[in-house]
Structures are given as C-alpha cells and as structure tokens.
Amino acid sequence: MDPPGWLDDFVAHVAARHCVARACSFITEMGRLLQDELSNSPQALLERSRRPGRSMGTFARTLEDFFTLQGLALPTDQAERLAAGRRKRRVDAAPESLRPAVAAFDASRMRAQDRARRAGTRPRSNLTLEAALATMRDLAVFLTDQRGKGDWALVDVHDIEAFLATLPKARKRRLTVLRQFFGFARSQRVILVDPTRGLTAKEGSGYRGRTLTLDQQRHLFRRWTCKNDGAHPHEALLGMLALLHGASSSEVRMLQVTDINPAARTVRLGKRPHPVPLDPASWAVLQRCLAHRAAWSTQNPHVMVTKGTKGGRSPASTAYLSHVLDDCGYPPRMVRGTRLVDLVNTMDPKLVAAAFGMDPQATLIYLADHIDPTRLPAQHQKRN
Known part of the structure; x- marks a missing residue:
C-alpha cells in the first residue's frame, strides 16, 4: 500500500517540534497504525491513536494538532x-436512594446545553454544570x-436552610442551583412542593472580594518589574496585566503573538473592543515572556507556552494559570479585582464596561458602598 500524501509533512511536523527520540517513536507508532487492517483516514487514525483514560497521550495530541492544522x-x-467523567463521579457520589433524580437533572441540563449550542x-x-452537580x-x-x-419528597424548607x-x-450560589433542581424535580413529579420557594439569598450584591493595599501593590510591582527578584516570566506577565490593565487569567491564557502590535505597543485582550496600550513596565515584562517563549523553539501561537504545550498549538491549561501567582502569595482574581474596584469607583462604570468588553451590569458589583469625602462637592462638605 502506498503511503498517504501527508506522511512526509507529518514527519517534518514532529521533527520540528520534538526531540529525535520522541519524533522517532511517533513515526514508528504512525507506521504501526498505517499497517493494520483498519481504515487509514486521518479521522480514524486519530481516534485509534487515543489512549484510554484521562489523558489521550502525547502521540494523539501531536496527531490532532497536525491533522487539524492541515484541515484533514x-x-x-x-x-x-x-x-x-467528572460529572459521572459527582453523580455516583450521591447516596443511592437520591441518585436517580440527580442523574436525571444532569441529563436535562446536558440536553439544554446541546440545544443552546x-x-x-x-x-x-x-x-458550571460540574459545580451544580457538586452542590447536589x-x-x-x-x-x-x-x-x-x-x-x-421528604425534603422541606428547614432541611434546605x-x-x-x-x-x-x-x-447565593448554592440556592440558585437548588432552585433549578427542585424546579426540575417538581416538573418531573418527583416532589409536590418546592422547598426553596420563598427563600432569599439574604446578601448584598456588592463586591465582597479581597483587594490589595497600596503597599502590597507597590511590592508586587517591584517584584514583577525587577529581574533580580526571581519572578517567573509567566508570573510577571499575568500579574502586571492584572494589576495595571485588569486582565483576567483567561485573557492572558489566550493571548497570542499575533495579538501584539510592536509598533504601537498594544495587545488585544479577550473580547475587548479596542487594543490595550501597554505602559513601559508592562511592555518590558511582555518582552521577557516572549524571550522565555523563544527559548522553547516552539511553533505554538500563544505567548504563554509551557512544557506540555510547546509541541502543540493549544493554550496553557486553566489549572496552570490558576497557580502561576502562587509564589507571590496573591490569587489572580484578587489582583484583578483591585484594579477593577479602583477603575469603577473613579470612573463611570459604563465606560469601564465598554473598555473591557463586559456587560454593564457586571461592573456595578465593584462599586463601593461608601463615598470618598474628597470627591464630594465643596458646598456639600461645608454642610456636613
């Protein structure tokens, strides 16, 4: 049987992205797949290359990157x-007598997800679906x-409280899930009375997250801008973009090299409608991260490249981004929240929402519940 026309391109693909030993093992594995009696279409080869279990394997990921890049x-x-698998483990962890309703609730939400798509x-x-199942x-x-x-059917409002x-x-988060579940259970005649009816969240809608003090912000700024402090380039990039530009972990995770405009010194972050101009400190940190990326000799288009993603085209994992700032002692959400609280309370929240590509209602939660006396009109201050 003649080899497929894309085989030479596959050999060049793995040779440019992996060491000699791993590239040889991938080519050998490809040869084994091509010589069996099953279909040799790219989609069939990709399915057969997958390992059972939580990880599909390095060879399957490499093959997926190649075939999708070539449009095969x-x-x-x-x-x-x-x-x-994660949803099934959560359903199976429920007691046996209560498990069928939880499984039916999960199936209903999966159908709703498919309809929405x-x-x-x-x-x-x-x-979101997994968090709801964890609550149930x-x-x-x-x-x-x-x-x-x-x-x-025996659950009452006292049990829910x-x-x-x-x-x-x-x-508030748990009550939202419980209302959805018991509404579904009542529609399926599992229960007659909704035990969550009449319950309220009993909490304000204001921002309750922690923020950084000025001294903490200064310390982090020095840590991320001074090369001698030993901060990893990924930590410095995520930290500076969150501290000065309110960037989320998702925006930094999906940032690609093509999103950078060296002439204007701007970057495109997430769904923001306009490029974000970078200050000299942030631009220097970005250059450090690009230099770190260049050392990998990778063709991954993303700015943040890890050991696990250097051979493919996928972004760094969400779990990796959640731990990037561990060494500095502050989570990304806290750093970003500090910036958003400052912007929303010193500017029009609608302008902040427009600049960040957020829903106008989303910025209102960052409004503080007090008024800075220095921002009051002079006449009003005299009356007080």
Whole structure:
C-alpha cells in the first residue's frame, strides 16, 4: 500500500517540534497504525491513536494538532469525555436512594446545553454544570447523613436552610442551583412542593472580594518589574496585566503573538473592543515572556507556552494559570479585582464596561458602598 500524501509533512511536523527520540517513536507508532487492517483516514487514525483514560497521550495530541492544522480531521472530543467523567463521579457520589433524580437533572441540563449550542446562544459551560452537580452531591449526602432522609419528597424548607447554613458565603450560589433542581424535580413529579420557594439569598450584591493595599501593590510591582527578584516570566506577565490593565487569567491564557502590535505597543485582550496600550513596565515584562517563549523553539501561537504545550498549538491549561501567582502569595482574581474596584469607583462604570468588553451590569458589583469625602462637592462638605 502506498503511503498517504501527508506522511512526509507529518514527519517534518514532529521533527520540528520534538526531540529525535520522541519524533522517532511517533513515526514508528504512525507506521504501526498505517499497517493494520483498519481504515487509514486521518479521522480514524486519530481516534485509534487515543489512549484510554484521562489523558489521550502525547502521540494523539501531536496527531490532532497536525491533522487539524492541515484541515484533514476534526478535533477530538477529549475535553467532553473528561467533563463527562467528572460529572459521572459527582453523580455516583450521591447516596443511592437520591441518585436517580440527580442523574436525571444532569441529563436535562446536558440536553439544554446541546440545544443552546445548536441555537447559537450561550450554553452553560462544563465548569458550571460540574459545580451544580457538586452542590447536589453535597446536599444529597447532607440529607442522608445529617437529616436522615432518603427521599426527595421528604425534603422541606428547614432541611434546605440547614444545608445552606453549612457554607454561609456560598448561600447565593448554592440556592440558585437548588432552585433549578427542585424546579426540575417538581416538573418531573418527583416532589409536590418546592422547598426553596420563598427563600432569599439574604446578601448584598456588592463586591465582597479581597483587594490589595497600596503597599502590597507597590511590592508586587517591584517584584514583577525587577529581574533580580526571581519572578517567573509567566508570573510577571499575568500579574502586571492584572494589576495595571485588569486582565483576567483567561485573557492572558489566550493571548497570542499575533495579538501584539510592536509598533504601537498594544495587545488585544479577550473580547475587548479596542487594543490595550501597554505602559513601559508592562511592555518590558511582555518582552521577557516572549524571550522565555523563544527559548522553547516552539511553533505554538500563544505567548504563554509551557512544557506540555510547546509541541502543540493549544493554550496553557486553566489549572496552570490558576497557580502561576502562587509564589507571590496573591490569587489572580484578587489582583484583578483591585484594579477593577479602583477603575469603577473613579470612573463611570459604563465606560469601564465598554473598555473591557463586559456587560454593564457586571461592573456595578465593584462599586463601593461608601463615598470618598474628597470627591464630594465643596458646598456639600461645608454642610456636613
């Protein structure tokens, strides 16, 4: 049988991205797949190259990058498979007597997600679906262990209040999930009365996250702008873009080299409608990160390239970004929240929303519940 026309390109692809030993192993594995009696179409080869389990394997990821880059095959559903496994583990962790309703609730939300994708609207993310199942798992375990109830029809408002009291700070988020579940359960005749009816979140809508003091901000600025402080280029980039430009971890994670305009010294972040001009300190940190990327000799288009992504084209993982700032002691959300609180309270929230590509309502939560006396009119200050 003649070799496929794309084989030479595949050999060049792996040779340019991997060491000699790994490239040889990939070529050998490809030869084994081509010599079996099954289909040799790119999509079939990609499916057969996948390993069972949580990781599809380095060879399968490399093959996926090559085939999708050449337009020969569609990406695999590995992310969906992993998400399905996480959801199944949460459902299975619920007590057996309460598990069927939780499984039916999960199936209903998956159908809704599929409909939203087909309709072109915004479907719930896998993270949202998994967090909801985790809440239902915790509630089912609580009802069985703490309240002695193994039937959803026996749940009353006192059980819900007791469960919400176990994590007061998560009351609003948990109550939202419980309302969705019991609304679904009532529509399926699992229960007759919704125990969440009449319950309120009992919390303000203002910003409750922690923010950095001025001294902490100065310390972090020196840490990320001084090369001698030993901060990793990825830490410095994420930190500076969050501290000075309010960038989220997702925006930095998806930032590509083509999003950078060296002449204007601007970058495109996420869904922001306009390029973001960088100050000299932020631009210097970005150059350090690009130099770090150049040392990998990679063709990955993203600015943040890790050991696991240097051979492909995918961005760094969300888990990696969540731990990039561990060495400085402050989470990315806290650093970004500090900037947004300052901008929203010194500018028009609608202007901030327009600049950041956010929903106007999203910026209102960052409004403080007090007024700076120095910003009051002079006549009003005299009256007080």
